[in-house]
Amino acid sequence: MSKIIVRGGKKLSGRVKIHGAKNAVLPIIAASILGSEGISVIHDAPPLDDVIVINKVLESLGIEVEYRNETIRISAGSIETCEASYELVRKMRASFLVMGPLLARMGRARISLPGGCAIGTRPIDQHLKGFEAMGADIELGQGFIEAKVNGRLKGAKIYLDVASVGATENIMMAATLAKGTTIIENAAKEPEIVDLANYLNAMGAKIRGAGTGVIRIDGVQQLQGAVHTVIPDRIEAGTYMIAAAITGGDLFVEGAIADHLRPVISKMQEMGVQIDEDENGLRVYTERPLRSVDVKTLPYPGFPTDMQSQMMALLLVADGTGLVTETVFENRFMHVEEFVNMNAQIKVDGRTAVVSGKAKLRAAKVCATDLRAGAALILAALVADGETEITGVHHIDRGYVDIAYKLSLVGAEIQRVSDIVVQEQQEEVGLFAVQPTWA
Numbered sequence: 001m002s003k004i005i006v007r008g009g010k011k012l013s014g015r016v017k018i019h020g021a022k023n024a025v026l027p028i029i030a031a032s033i034l035g036s037e038g039i040s041v042i043h044d045a046p047p048l049d050d051v052i053v054i055n056k057v058l059e060s061l062g063i064e065v066e067y068r069n070e071t072i073r074i075s076a077g078s079i080e081t082c083e084a085s086y087e088l089v090r091k092m093r094a095s096f097l098v099m100g101p102l103l104a105r106m107g108r109a110r111i112s113l114p115g116g117c118a119i120g121t122r123p124i125d126q127h128l129k130g131f132e133a134m135g136a137d138i139e140l141g142q143g144f145i146e147a148k149v150n151g152r153l154k155g156a157k158i159y160l161d162v163a164s165v166g167a168t169e170n171i172m173m174a175a176t177l178a179k180g181t182t183i184i185e186n187a188a189k190e191p192e193i194v195d196l197a198n199y200l201n202a203m204g205a206k207i208r209g210a211g212t213g214v215i216r217i218d219g220v221q222q223l224q225g226a227v228h229t230v231i232p233d234r235i236e237a238g239t240y241m242i243a244a245a246i247t248g249g250d251l252f253v254e255g256a257i258a259d260h261l262r263p264v265i266s267k268m269q270e271m272g273v274q275i276d277e278d279e280n281g282l283r284v285y286t287e288r289p290l291r292s293v294d295v296k297t298l299p300y301p302g303f304p305t306d307m308q309s310q311m312m313a314l315l316l317v318a319d320g321t322g323l324v325t326e327t328v329f330e331n332r333f334m335h336v337e338e339f340v341n342m343n344a345q346i347k348v349d350g351r352t353a354v355v356s357g358k359a360k361l362r363a364a365k366v367c368a369t370d371l372r373a374g375a376a377l378i379l380a381a382l383v384a385d386g387e388t389e390i391t392g393v394h395h396i397d398r399g400y401v402d403i404a405y406k407l408s409l410v411g412a413e414i415q416r417v418s419d420i421v422v423q424e425q426q427e428e429v430g431l432f433a434v435q436p437t438w439a
């Protein structure tokens with residue numbers, strides 16, 4: 001079992017480079033299934049466990065995938081099967097994103113049910129509603145979902161009851177090869193949706209309006225592979241911005257796109273954090289004590305739920321009391337108990353957490369219950385008194401490339417104690433361009 005050990009108290013300074021976005025690359029890899037001719041070349045694909053899993057899903061369908069030095073080459077000329085196994089889907093919910101592309105290209109897809117996860121039940125009703133509106137028959141079996149269509153999918157007008165990121169992506173991908181025009185209303189507006197639409201358009205799709213609440217897709221007969229560079233990860237960037245602020249440090253977060261981070265920048269500035277925007281990234285530093293603010297998560301362009309736990313860590317060291325309201329997922333306060341183990345004062349009332357500032361955080365043995373909870377625990381540990389031990393590191397590996405190493409390069413006292421299996425898997429795909437100094 002791997003763990004991350006952090007000795008708190010160091011101010012961070014220097015530059016940290018942001019990798020490509022996990023939540024952009026996953027649907028982009030899934031979309032590559034649509035390319036019946038040519039090769040897709042995806043640059044800045046971050047070396048993350050989730051990326052390895054979705055690549056394996058494609059390989060299990062008979063698609064050729066080569067992943068080297070953060071570039072993925074996908075050749076989807078022939079597809080042998082339309083079934084994605086439970087073994088892979090259970091490892092990562094986003095595997096379900098292959099359903100739209102398979103259905104559109106092959107007329108059939110059978111995927112294991114992704115199920116819930118630590119942060120909520122996460123239904124897929126909106127994805128299925130979209131496929132049905134486009135003429136697919138959906139069968140829900142014991143632990144799997146099968147979708148079939150006779151001939152091509154048909155364009156349709158689809159109103160999403162919730163502006164779901166995954167449903168918008170899945171339906172948008174399915175609609176690219178449908179007969180006629182599809183209009184998605186109340187579509188999600190996240191930057192990752194825009195990145196996916198750009199990639200699909202480069203493959204030959206006709207998509208307009210991505211990034212707004214109404215997306216229009218004119219179906220085409222065929223798509224081919226395309227070359228694409230993935231956008232930088234706004235959540236990874238936001239996490240390092242908070243690492244700078246919480247330690248009273250000064251970091252240049254290289255590659256961060258300010259326009260993708262408006263709600264995070266605004267809230268941090270409201271707290272008194274200094275943020276200078278530059279075309280190459282963001283400089284984040286503090287000159288005075290921070291004050292508490294209230295934060296409410298919302299779909300983009302609201303405050304991202306994927307930054308909620310990290311923001312809560314920052315509120316722990318600010319002056320005053322802050323309210324954190326989670327409106328996107330019903331169970332995303334699992335980190336609270338772990339913060340409390342580190343001597344934080346937080347009370348949860350339904351979907352709101354009341355966070356007392358000026359906490360005297362103390363090191364403890366804590367567990368990452370999900371990806372962002374894990375990141376938030378590392379942030380709190382950076383300022384806690386003593387040596388914090390964080391387990392559940394596999395969650396963190398889903399979304400952060402070598403976080404311990406990156407933080408150590410900017411002055412954190414942090415070490416990852418890896419088990420041999422994790423190291424072997426990482427070496428297999430060439431995860432470390434540079435070996436961490438502590439390895």
Ligand SMILES: CC(=O)N[C@H]1[C@@H](OP(=O)(O)OP(=O)(O)OC[C@H]2O[C@@H](n3ccc(=O)[nH]c3=O)[C@H](O)[C@@H]2O)O[C@H](CO)[C@@H](O)[C@@H]1O
Nearest residue numbers: 023094122123124125126127162164165166167306328329
């Ligand atoms: C791989 C990826 O991109 N993951 C992101 C994506 O997840 P994901 O795409 O799964 O999140 P959604 O936007 O779909 O979920 C938002 C809300 O809608 C609900 N819902 C969703 C689909 C559906 O059919 N029915 C339904 O009720 C969910 O339960 C949740 O309460 O967006 C989330 C919200 O920004 C982020 O936290 C995740 O990091």
Ligand SMILES: C=C(OP(=O)(O)O)C(=O)O
Nearest residue numbers: 023093094306371372399
């Ligand atoms: C919840 C997240 O991801 P996923 O949807 O892949 O579980 C996340 O990135 O914080």
